Amino acid sequence: MTLTKDISAKFAVAAVAVAMIFSAYAPAASAQTDLQAQITALLAQIQQLEAQLGGTTTGATSASAVCPYTWTRDLTMGSEGADVMKLQQFLNANADTRVAVTGAGSAGMETMFFGPATAAAVSKMQVMYRAEVLTPGGLVNPTGYFGSMSRAKANSLCTTAPVVDTDEDEDDSSDMTLGGEASLDSFEIDSAFDDEIEEGSSDQEVAEITVEFEDGDAEISRLDVKFAKSGAEAADAFETISLWVDGDMVAEEDASDEDDFQSDEQTMRFSGLDIVAMEDEELEIVVAVSTQNNLDTDEKGTWTVSVTSMRFFDADDVATTDIGTGDLTSGTETFSIEEAGFEDEVIVKTSSNDPDSATLQVENNSKSDWYNVFAFDLDTDDSVNDIELNNVFVTVEFSSSTFAALVDDAELTIDGVTIDDYTVAAGLGGATTSILNFDVDGDVVVDAGDRVEAELMLRFKSLNSGDEGTTVRALVTTANTDAIKAEGTEDIGTAKLAGSATGDYHTLRTSGVNVSKESTSAVITTQDGNTNDYATYEIEIEVTAFEQDVFISTNAATSTQFSLRDGAGNAVTVGTSTSVLTSSADENNGYFEINEGGSETFTLTVTYVPGAANTQARLRMDSVSFAATAATPNQVQATLPVTAYRTAVVTIVN
Numbered sequence: 001m002t003l004t005k006d007i008s009a010k011f012a013v014a015a016v017a018v019a020m021i022f023s024a025y026a027p028a029a030s031a032q033t034d035l036q037a038q039i040t041a042l043l044a045q046i047q048q049l050e051a052q053l054g055g056t057t058t059g060a061t062s063a064s065a066v067c068p069y070t071w072t073r074d075l076t077m078g079s080e081g082a083d084v085m086k087l088q089q090f091l092n093a094n095a096d097t098r099v100a101v102t103g104a105g106s107a108g109m110e111t112m113f114f115g116p117a118t119a120a121a122v123s124k125m126q127v128m129y130r131a132e133v134l135t136p137g138g139l140v141n142p143t144g145y146f147g148s149m150s151r152a153k154a155n156s157l158c159t160t161a162p163v164v165d166t167d168e169d170e171d172d173s174s175d176m177t178l179g180g181e182a183s184l185d186s187f188e189i190d191s192a193f194d195d196e197i198e199e200g201s202s203d204q205e206v207a208e209i210t211v212e213f214e215d216g217d218a219e220i221s222r223l224d225v226k227f228a229k230s231g232a233e234a235a236d237a238f239e240t241i242s243l244w245v246d247g248d249m250v251a252e253e254d255a256s257d258e259d260d261f262q263s264d265e266q267t268m269r270f271s272g273l274d275i276v277a278m279e280d281e282e283l284e285i286v287v288a289v290s291t292q293n294n295l296d297t298d299e300k301g302t303w304t305v306s307v308t309s310m311r312f313f314d315a316d317d318v319a320t321t322d323i324g325t326g327d328l329t330s331g332t333e334t335f336s337i338e339e340a341g342f343e344d345e346v347i348v349k350t351s352s353n354d355p356d357s358a359t360l361q362v363e364n365n366s367k368s369d370w371y372n373v374f375a376f377d378l379d380t381d382d383s384v385n386d387i388e389l390n391n392v393f394v395t396v397e398f399s400s401s402t403f404a405a406l407v408d409d410a411e412l413t414i415d416g417v418t419i420d421d422y423t424v425a426a427g428l429g430g431a432t433t434s435i436l437n438f439d440v441d442g443d444v445v446v447d448a449g450d451r452v453e454a455e456l457m458l459r460f461k462s463l464n465s466g467d468e469g470t471t472v473r474a475l476v477t478t479a480n481t482d483a484i485k486a487e488g489t490e491d492i493g494t495a496k497l498a499g500s501a502t503g504d505y506h507t508l509r510t511s512g513v514n515v516s517k518e519s520t521s522a523v524i525t526t527q528d529g530n531t532n533d534y535a536t537y538e539i540e541i542e543v544t545a546f547e548q549d550v551f552i553s554t555n556a557a558t559s560t561q562f563s564l565r566d567g568a569g570n571a572v573t574v575g576t577s578t579s580v581l582t583s584s585a586d587e588n589n590g591y592f593e594i595n596e597g598g599s600e601t602f603t604l605t606v607t608y609v610p611g612a613a614n615t616q617a618r619l620r621m622d623s624v625s626f627a628a629t630a631a632t633p634n635q636v637q638a639t640l641p642v643t644a645y646r647t648a649v650v651t652i653v654n
Helices: 003-024 028-055 083-093 114-128 148-159
Strands: 179-189 195-198 203-216 218-228 238-245 246-256 265-276 283-291 301-313 319-322 335-336 347-352 359-361 371-381 387-398 407-414 417-419 423-425 430-446 451-460 473-478 482-487 497-502 506-509 512-525 535-547 550-553 560-567 575-585 586-588 593-595 599-609 615-626 636-641 645-650
Touching: 083 114, 083 148, 114 265, 114 451, 179 301, 179 319, 179 335, 195 283, 195 506, 203 218, 203 301, 203 335, 218 238, 218 599, 238 265, 246 265, 265 283, 283 482, 283 645, 301 371, 335 615, 359 512, 371 387, 371 473, 371 497, 387 407, 387 423, 387 451, 407 430, 417 430, 430 451, 512 615, 535 550, 535 615, 550 615, 560 575, 593 599, 599 615
Parallel strands: 195 335, 347 497, 359 506
Antiparallel strands: 179 203, 203 283, 218 265, 218 301, 238 246, 238 283, 301 319, 301 335, 347 371, 371 451, 387 430, 387 473, 387 482, 407 417, 407 451, 423 430, 473 497, 473 506, 512 535, 535 599, 550 593, 560 615, 575 599, 586 593, 615 636, 615 645
């Protein structure tokens, strides 16, 4: 009799003895003490025999050694700890999910390391409880990753000691989750998401393998993956090569040593994979690489990746090595390794928050408030790396005078960070144009692919009477090679800068009016018979007087300046137009009067009859003029830019 059978027999005798004691006695109070002592002794013997049985069996782990237990973290290839040993013990408690039959990881020889055998056992458990572990996550094939769904199922099963199945033939090494005599039906290799990758990048997907088996399930145990480029060695280009299934890494190899490749120094062999593929269900395996830094020219450029062989087992442990099905014959995919930062860029774009044309109220004896005169966006678009800004150059243009004479201070706020360190240089437009070089010095980092806003704030000096009505605008254009200085992984050169943005004109005044656009509309009136169609445009503005009373002529031709333009912005010279200016403001001697501090709404209505068929015309309101007094109706004190557009296509009948 073996030691295990001997202990089992003793266990059975002790258990029967306990049962007989309970059935034979109807104890009186005087006999209870002796009875309790016998029961206690027999239970202690049973407990001792249980411990011996659990420590010497080779068939399955004792349930009492595992559950109840709760796993609190995800486990994957390379994980270490006591919870890994508990997981192996839990898996070994079921013959269908055991980690190994003999040796490390087998029952009684569990370890604290999560290796390929543990991953394979987890895969078996995932298939066993497919509806609860795989299906809720949209997965078809097992992953071998002990994640949230697998953990939840194991925890639910391990609230009490599991039932141990000892009926299986302990020498049977077949995978009980597989079925049928599998053969490879199809093998395809396709390009992955990353067809251009940077040197120094990690886990970049370069190929996707799709396999499907027929006539049974299969367990893939080995893949040979080849990387080739003329004049280059794979060990000089790659740090690691890895395989992924359903977003989880299932294998990784060091690729920086040529000795880790096969004899051709191009092929990396992945063995001991235990990737389970179910019959008639496509399985996708992603090939990913991590590249080395500072590659030579030979290692940069186009590489080909292929799979030259695949080994798998069916349910009967019959091994097949396939080198000829589908793309295993000669299928390849390509990807390129580029210099670090090759996709990094900065694109200047117009901001939706760029302020409309306005009158900026300044003082004649002190500094003004701060004004936001320009807003633009910096878009990193397809950049792979975060972009560190070093310098941003903004051009400021005045209609007269100079930056030094008019501006007291400037600030540029980028993504909430205010930059007040800048220098001023002459621009291409002469004395009235200046370029502000804001020294960002890395204080702003734009996340890869993000778009951030920049705002130019100006504070003006006291305004001389000769500068009354001066206009100012700002712009950024990458045509100026100094528009942006930034770096991602490398310095971003001028070839990687693009776009431009130009702000509206703003008028500096110590007194006068401030005009803002309220609404616009355009309506086409269709005529019957031989009468031409026509368009009616309306632009509504609000006018506020400050530091003085103002008077605006009721004659629209005198008080407003507008133009009709086509889709390209060119003046429309054919046809006729009439204009009317209306307001609820008080009238005085042919003028609408606005008292100091007051605001009034004005509506410019323009009727346009085109002089050619299918004319496209846009109404642009350019400016509003006002006078200081109604007593001098011909005195126009200022012209204020107000830009507003409406578009209509007017059809001529004849």
